[in-house]
Amino acid sequence: MIVQKYGGTSVGSMARIEAVANKIAATRAQGQQLVVVVSAMAGETDRLDRMARHWSPTPHPREHDVVLSTGEQTSIGLLCLCLQSRGIAAKSFTGAQAGIFTDDIHTRAHIQAIDTQPLLAALEAGYVAVVAGFQGITQHGDISTLGRGGSDTTAVALAAALRAEECQIFTDVDGVYTADPNIVPEARRLSEISFEEMLELSSEGAKVLQYRAVEIAGHYQVPVRVLSTFAPGEGTSMHFRTERKNQVSGIAYSRTEACISLSGIPSHVSWLPLLKGCQAGQWETDLWSQTPAVAGVKSLSFLVHRRDLHPVAAWARTWMAQIGGQNCSIDDKVSKITLVGLGLRSKADIITNILETLASQGISVQSLTSSEIKVSLVVDEEYLEESVHALHAAFELQHADTHLCSD
């Protein structure tokens, strides 16, 4: 049994839905049982989201999900109708019908359990099962959505629950690259990538596969392959070997960040309550860094997803007022760049290389953190493309290497 996922671009028009149906027919012809997960048609989720935000920037999450989830429901119906017109038995499933149960954190729900019975019955009866990505149902029977990119999560979670042979993520690029080929034309496609590297790349803005999908794939050891809907090829397969080399294997970036800087915080104050407030709000924050205290006050800065900027900034100002802090400034024109490699043991070399490379271009690094397999830095958004390009060259990612195969 195979699980295939087709993203919004892949089902973005009637002609593209036909191309997907042809791919499905080809897989079927090999005698495979097939579960297909689809996203909303390209642009549809944005259109629905704009309507849902017409009266408030923070629409009620339950009703927001009711609106957003219609995009995928339209896709599953259309794909089934196209398959049926080609003589292929197909049956559609909304998240609820597919037994995908989530928690009740609307717009960013987590899958908690999958009742595989309805899908197994359909497969048994000879149907291609076409499942709406991105959505599920809460224990109260409310429609929930999993957040942007959630269709990847649906596909990998279904592959895990159904013990599928492989989860194939069809998208508009033909695999995972050393950097975004739109910015770095000399970027290479990787034929294999380790789970850990994929986890970091996806957590740091590489859009090819959603972070939570990678997490679930790792937890259940689901074989995942990323490949193109539009071009032939083997794509990039994710493996679970843990060879550790001291090498940068890819660069990811994110333009969706804002930086909040708090200064004049009394040195004895802990910022744990601030962090906990962000967790309680389910707000995405990252790269927390604190300067040592000078003259009895210290500074703190962190990144926040721009979507959450409004509530986080309000909460930060409230907290600063409570503790008698002095200044809160916001920069929503920053970008985050992350270099990923399995086992970056000699980080000092890498950080030196990064700083020298950017300095030679006259680009200043606003902040920088590192972990076992990644280094993240923040630059002015204006310099994002120039920085990614320079770093890709500095780490010679355009060349094949022993660690990662290139084609």
Added chain:
Amino acid sequence: MIVQKYGGTSVGSMARIEAVANKIAATRAQGQQLVVVVSAMAGETDRLDRMARHWSPTPHPREHDVVLSTGEQTSIGLLCLCLQSRGIAAKSFTGAQAGIFTDDIHTRAHIQAIDTQPLLAALEAGYVAVVAGFQGITQHGDISTLGRGGSDTTAVALAAALRAEECQIFTDVDGVYTADPNIVPEARRLSEISFEEMLELSSEGAKVLQYRAVEIAGHYQVPVRVLSTFAPGEGTSMHFRTERKNQVSGIAYSRTEACISLSGIPSHVSWLPLLKGCQAGQWETDLWSQTPAVAGVKSLSFLVHRRDLHPVAAWARTWMAQIGGQNCSIDDKVSKITLVGLGLRSKADIITNILETLASQGISVQSLTSSEIKVSLVVDEEYLEESVHALHAAFELQHADTHLCSD
């Protein structure tokens, strides 16, 4: 408790959804518990239907419904978000969530049962309950739709199940008229109409209220009022008194018919199998009429909804081949006109008046049937407007009368 239904034009844009929210707020301010049924935004069902028919004129009904039902789901979410932005607690319900169970005749399902518990709980908790019209769920958990105009049926069925004080059908006209005001400018709005008259008008193409909705209203004696979303006024209320006057009270028409004529049928052959085949296919047919046999053969003609023309024509040809009939001809350019009045006892006068009126305009009547409270006739589609206009004048429907109040 009041049930209000808003059609597609009433929720056809963000601004119109706001106008609906204001109406709901006004009803709420009177302390009423409120269930609101909404249609898909104007044009949306057509758009979804076109997509669903992209690969076949007869898409698989189950998947057709999956696509069509998204239109209403978007509307309920948006209306709730708009109400919430005005501080009104609102909760949306898909057909399934509202406990609306139907049979499994997809695209034309009938409501079989309503579990009122979810809606009553929401009303009890102080919410305005916003329900997706036109849709339900089968006993197998499949999404079903009720056919065009099905939101009226949803509203009246909910009003019956919840024992609402009144079911208010908000639409783009301010009530029920003696004829379509677009064709007959001198048509009058009726302040009251009897159930029986409304039943006939709606079965004969008056689009103001769906036929099945009127049937259900009659069965459960639900007080129904038709009124305008856009203009003030008391609209038209439907009553259940059965005063019988010999009077034409309104004219309806339908442009969605085709006429099938079968000739050269051996006189001993019964056409009951033909009729039963149409019933089995759930195809809408009407005005069956048979001529007496001449020279051992007879003729038969009937109307069919153009939507069903393809399968009905195929079935009629099959049947004709089986029984050795001679000729099957199809005219898909006919219109049906129906004159309705409670207790048309002196039908001969009325039929004479009809035939004389149309003859004086040079319009030929292709067929004509009559019942206790209506007379239906078929004319060439080209003469539809002229015929309605002439008949409206001939029966003096522009004048107030003692039977029906005018405003």
